[in-house]
Amino acid sequence: MKTEKFSILGLICTVFTVILAIAWLFPVYWMAATSVKSETDTIVNPPILFPWPPNFDAFVYVIQNSPFFRWYLNTVITSVSVTVLCILFSLMCAYALSRLEFRGRQLLYVALLVGFMLPFATMAVPLFMFMTRLNFVNSFQGLIAPQVATPLAVIVFKQFFDEVPRDFRDAALIDGANDFKILFKIYLPLNWSIIWAMSIIIFIGAWNNFFWPLIVTNSTPMLTVPVGMTQVQSAYGVAFAKICATGVLASIPTAAAYLFFQKKVTQGVMAAAGLK
Amino acid sequence: MLIAPFVIFYVLFLVYPALQVVYLSLTNSDIAGQGRLVGLANYQELISDQDFWAAVAHTVYFVVLTVVPNTAVGFFLALLVTRLKRLRLPILSAFFLPYVLPVSVVTTTALWILDANFGIVNNLLGTNTAWFGDASWAMPFVAMVTIWWTVGFNMLLFIAGLQNVPAEYYEAAALDGANGFQRFLFVTCPLIWPVTSLVLILQLILQFKIFDQVYLLTFGGPSNSTTVVLLYMYREAFQQNRGGYASAVAMALVIIIVIVSVVQSRLLRIKRVT
Numbered sequence: 001m002k003t004e005k006f007s008i009l010g011l012i013c014t015v016f017t018v019i020l021a022i023a024w025l026f027p028v029y030w031m032a033a034t035s036v037k038s039e040t041d042t043i044v045n046p047p048i049l050f051p052w053p054p055n056f057d058a059f060v061y062v063i064q065n066s067p068f069f070r071w072y073l074n075t076v077i078t079s080v081s082v083t084v085l086c087i088l089f090s091l092m093c094a095y096a097l098s099r100l101e102f103r104g105r106q107l108l109y110v111a112l113l114v115g116f117m118l119p120f121a122t123m124a125v126p127l128f129m130f131m132t133r134l135n136f137v138n139s140f141q142g143l144i145a146p147q148v149a150t151p152l153a154v155i156v157f158k159q160f161f162d163e164v165p166r167d168f169r170d171a172a173l174i175d176g177a178n179d180f181k182i183l184f185k186i187y188l189p190l191n192w193s194i195i196w197a198m199s200i201i202i203f204i205g206a207w208n209n210f211f212w213p214l215i216v217t218n219s220t221p222m223l224t225v226p227v228g229m230t231q232v233q234s235a236y237g238v239a240f241a242k243i244c245a246t247g248v249l250a251s252i253p254t255a256a257a258y259l260f261f262q263k264k265v266t267q268g269v270m271a272a273a274g275l276k
Numbered sequence: 277m278l279i280a281p282f283v284i285f286y287v288l289f290l291v292y293p294a295l296q297v298v299y300l301s302l303t304n305s306d307i308a309g310q311g312r313l314v315g316l317a318n319y320q321e322l323i324s325d326q327d328f329w330a331a332v333a334h335t336v337y338f339v340v341l342t343v344v345p346n347t348a349v350g351f352f353l354a355l356l357v358t359r360l361k362r363l364r365l366p367i368l369s370a371f372f373l374p375y376v377l378p379v380s381v382v383t384t385t386a387l388w389i390l391d392a393n394f395g396i397v398n399n400l401l402g403t404n405t406a407w408f409g410d411a412s413w414a415m416p417f418v419a420m421v422t423i424w425w426t427v428g429f430n431m432l433l434f435i436a437g438l439q440n441v442p443a444e445y446y447e448a449a450a451l452d453g454a455n456g457f458q459r460f461l462f463v464t465c466p467l468i469w470p471v472t473s474l475v476l477i478l479q480l481i482l483q484f485k486i487f488d489q490v491y492l493l494t495f496g497g498p499s500n501s502t503t504v505v506l507l508y509m510y511r512e513a514f515q516q517n518r519g520g521y522a523s524a525v526a527m528a529l530v531i532i533i534v535i536v537s538v539v540q541s542r543l544l545r546i547k548r549v550t
Contacts, residue, residue, distance in 0.1 A: 010359075013356070013359065014359075014360065014363070016356075017356040017357070017360065017363075017367060018363065018367065020353075020356070021366075021367045021370035021371060022370070024370050024371055024374075024424070025370045025373065027374075027385045027386070027389055027424070028373065028374065028377075028385065030385070030388070030389055030396060031381070031384070031385045031388065034388065042394065043393075043394045045399065046399070047396055047399060088281075089281040089282035089285065090282060092278040092279065092281065092282065093278065093279045093281075093282035093283065095278055096278040096279045097279070100278070102279075108279065108283065111286070111291065112286075115286070115290050115291070115294070117481070118290075118294060118530070119481075119484075119485045119529065119530065119533065121485060121487055121506050121509075121526075122297060122506075122509075122526035122527070122529055122530050123290070123293040123294055123296075123297055123526070124509075124510075124513070124526075125297065125300060125307070125509075125513045125519050125522050125523050125526065126292075126293040126296035126297050126300055126523070127289065127293040128307065128513075128514075129296075129300075129305075129307070129308065129309040129519065130288075130289075130292065130293060130296070132308060132309070133309070145285065145288070145289050146289040146290070148285050148289070149282075149285040149286045149288070149289040149290045150290075151286070151290075154282065179278060180278070183278070204376050207378065208376075208377070208378040208379065210378065210379045210380060210488045210492075211487060211488060214491075215514070225378070226378040226379065226380040226381075227380070229380055229381075229384070230380050230384075230492060233384065238394075240388055240391075240394065243384060243388065244384070244385075244388060246384070247380075247381045247384045247385060250378050250380065250381050251377050251378065251381050254376045254377065254378065255373065255376060255377065257376070258369075258372070258373065258376040259369070262365070262369060265372075265376070266432055269429060269432050269433075270432065270433070270436055273429075273433055273474065273478060274474070
């Protein structure tokens with residue numbers, strides 16, 4: 001495009017965008033600001049826009065008086081396991097779909113595409129019954145297993161593997177490598193970028209998952225952060241600093257993952273939507 | 277060998293429940309799975325169940341309030357962001373950040389800033405409205421919170437689409453004397469249409485699955501005005517202990533989604549040709 005000239009209209013547009021972005025973030029700021037106020041300061045009129053010095057009583061209270069730490073641990077274990085298992089299994093499956101001939105290959109791919117369209121929530125009832133029979137209710141197995149069985153990563157990885165020249169595998173086979181080796185020594189490094197991107201997307205999705213943990217856990221020590229925080233909130237009543245403190249604690253991992261790996265998250269989102 | 281681990285998980289935890297839901301919808305099972313076949317009785321009950329149809333209507337209302345607005349806002353934000361240079365990344369992050377927050381954080385924040393007595397919105401407006409406690413405001417506010425939370429995703433897709441519009445097209449249009457608005461209307465809009473239709477399709481399927489936000493913001497209230505299909509299914513299954521009937525509700529939702537997305541993709545294709 002031709003070089004941008006300075007224009008009043010452009011400046012107004014930019015200023016508008018900046019104001020809109022600040023307004024967009026305001027609810028997040030307001031949650032964080034409320035969490036470092038004393039309870040009395042949260043309900044004064046006019047509201048205190050910049051709480052200074054910050055008061056961390058609400059955080060101390062939440063951590064000491066609820067199993068928040070335990071829920072954090074549950075959520076870390078769950079979302080890390082889901083990410084590792086889902087990525088690893090998806091890589092293997094995608095490699096086979098892309099490069100190997102086996103009976104039922106076409107059927108499997110169609111089943112994955114159908115499963116991708118199927119709303120997870122509509123399977124919640126039979127899945128819950130199945131979990132009851134396996135004794136997986138209120139367990140990590142129950143939290144993790146259905147989240148591993150999501151076809152998104154397989155579909156994305158297959159598309160990327162399809163673009164790797166077939167000669168690479170043929171040459172490696174002649175050198176005596178097996179398919180495991182070819183996958184992890186050739187295909188994995190070549191597609192490192194998208195694997196990393198999908199890992200972050202799956203981690204964020206698993207950390208934030210609300211619906212499935214709500215269904216499969218009901219004992220307080222097995223809850224995850226997104227479900228558990230709503231329980232303590234209803235117990236707190238009008239205690240906005242504590243309520244917001246739970247929100248801040250719950251957001252740290254995914255917000256940090258996004259801020260540190262912005263480009264990867266963008267790439268993962270594109271791939272998830274079918275745009276490379 | 278390579279496919280075994282994934283396929284085992286997939287068959288056990290996705291294919292099996294997907295088939296099971298069809299079977300269960302033909303039984304009078306409780307939530308433990310105890311029951312017997314009753315034929316199409318659940319579906320007959322469903323057709324005359326006014327609460328179910330009310331839930332369908334609320335879901336459609338939510339879809340209307342979100343699909344096109346969320347797409348339009350995403351496009352608008354993408355237009356604002358793509359023309360920036362140095363400010364681009366921080367502004368983009370500001371609009372996208374809510375998307376990575378857990379839904380319960382999003383609803384906690386919404387309930388706090390919209391609180392009837394101490395929320396900052398009512399404070400600024402000088403009112404005392406319980407937005408989520410008012411039958412006519414509740415659903416529009418659930419929709420607004422949803423858009424605030426998820427529009428960043430649509431924005432990213434539109435930004436990618438806008439970047440793919442070749443600069444020469446704009447130059448050619450400018451040489452032909454098209455002004456900025458005309459270039460937008462006759463170059464940007466048609467070339468971005470594939471992305472727009474993709475976003476519309478993704479949105480339509482996504483918004484029919486509305487559950488988390490209403491569960492957390494209103495739990496279907498006030499007076500059931502925000503009870504959507506999946507919330508109705510959840511209550512039938514886990515509060516009324518009717519696994520069979522809840523499965524029929526789930527089947528109905530799948531059928532609705534399939535019909536609507538087929539109709540929509542037909543409509544969008546026709547539009548693309550003309």
